[in-house]
Amino acid sequence: MIEYSGQPHYLVAVDCIVFGFDGEHLKILLVKRGLEPEINKWSLMGGFVGADESPDDAANRVLKKMTGLEGVYLEQMQIYGEPKRDPIERTLSVGYFALIDIHKYEEQLNDDYEAEWFLINDRPKLIFDHNEMVADARKKLRYKAALHPILFEMLPKKFTIPQLHILFEEVNDTKIDTRNFSRKISSTGLLIKLTEKDRSGSKKGAFYFKLDKKKYAANAQAFLNLMPNLKV
């Protein structure tokens, strides 16, 4: 049996930056770490890549295990592999960011893992290089969301334009003209207007929309220019 002799072996993990939106602010989901070192400190959801799974598989498994959710929007970000990033033993971690409808997880909340949503701008210090990962994920989310219609993934099936508007402002940390925004969103042709209105936010009420799944799938890779005056 041939083998690659003498080469060092490492642990390989995945870590997920899970983004959610509560209607006002961008949030991330953190967990209390369950093993030494740094046990009980806040960290990203993560785990080791098992013998029979790919990193993508592992990320999905971790999310499923910790939130109960399947089919979550998940995107590979980059690998974190500085030799000393884990003080115990060399571990390379594949960073992912995930977008989920925050309400789905609130319903699903179980006590097996101590998980909690934090405002992105008011979160505890995290272990290892997880703070760096969050910063990278935020940058990547902003980048991607400026070109591709992915922020819908953080909204419920039915949503209003004003909701989407606030979400875009949150992600980009900027004000966007309401009038131009709705026109631009409409022009993508990705939304289907429903007859029902959301009356919770205003007297007039805002129409609910849903995604046109087919067009969404067809445009997931298209460049859209969703952000005005974009300078990265």
Place this chain on the structure above:
Amino acid sequence: MIEYSGQPHYLVAVDCIVFGFDGEHLKILLVKRGLEPEINKWSLMGGFVGADESPDDAANRVLKKMTGLEGVYLEQMQIYGEPKRDPIERTLSVGYFALIDIHKYEEQLNDDYEAEWFLINDRPKLIFDHNEMVADARKKLRYKAALHPILFEMLPKKFTIPQLHILFEEVNDTKIDTRNFSRKISSTGLLIKLTEKDRSGSKKGAFYFKLDKKKYAANAQAFLNLMPNLKV
């Protein structure tokens, strides 16, 4: 001493898709694999991640070792981690794509490694999942180059607009209107016109340009819309 008991350890490698441009066509640099299995088959430039280096370090080391080049444009692509991708032993590989000035390497060619440039569309079958990596790298190059001025990395210090034009057409596998192209490139403000002309290609001759390093650095992250009628 604490340790992560019972978790499996893997080899971690890097593989580089090295792109070059010969003035007419896009090429990739391949090497004859130097170890079993699949010894002497064509493969990407790669190597294992050493104990004291990050994957980025490893990719740079591999490129330096095999081409003699330093400071090469290198971008992390994604991780390839299917459990069975390497038949000998589980190895995860971090894929990178690199852009180099093809002439720099031709000068530098040494015989320690059997390396050769291949037309991207006329290359030998590669080992393992390297064919998939090349396909992914091409897609990513196209994506990135449509938004960011990175293709300059494949040209010499002095280059002409027609050269750049052909390169864009090659990368995107499409025809681009010459007239609109030069205007768009000029409008980026990234080029400095030199007084010298390249007379090899035509009677009139084409002016040489060089990159405005400062503006290039400032715009490396900016969205530029370098491709007309862009549909991804």
Place this chain on the structure above:
DNA sequence: ATTATTAATTGTCAAAACGACAATTAATAA
């Protein structure tokens, strides 16, 4: 020397996209 030729470069223009800004509308509360 003059002319034909060729590729590089500059020019034109209508349509579309963009974005600053205003007016209208649909509801509720006073």
Place this chain on the structure above:
DNA sequence: TTATTAATTGTCGTTTTGACAATTAATAAT
């Protein structure tokens, strides 16, 4: 009935885009 508020639709000048044409700078042919 009216005031109020947020959602929605509208206006319009500017900029960008991209299809297409004309000019220019050189060399090669006559």
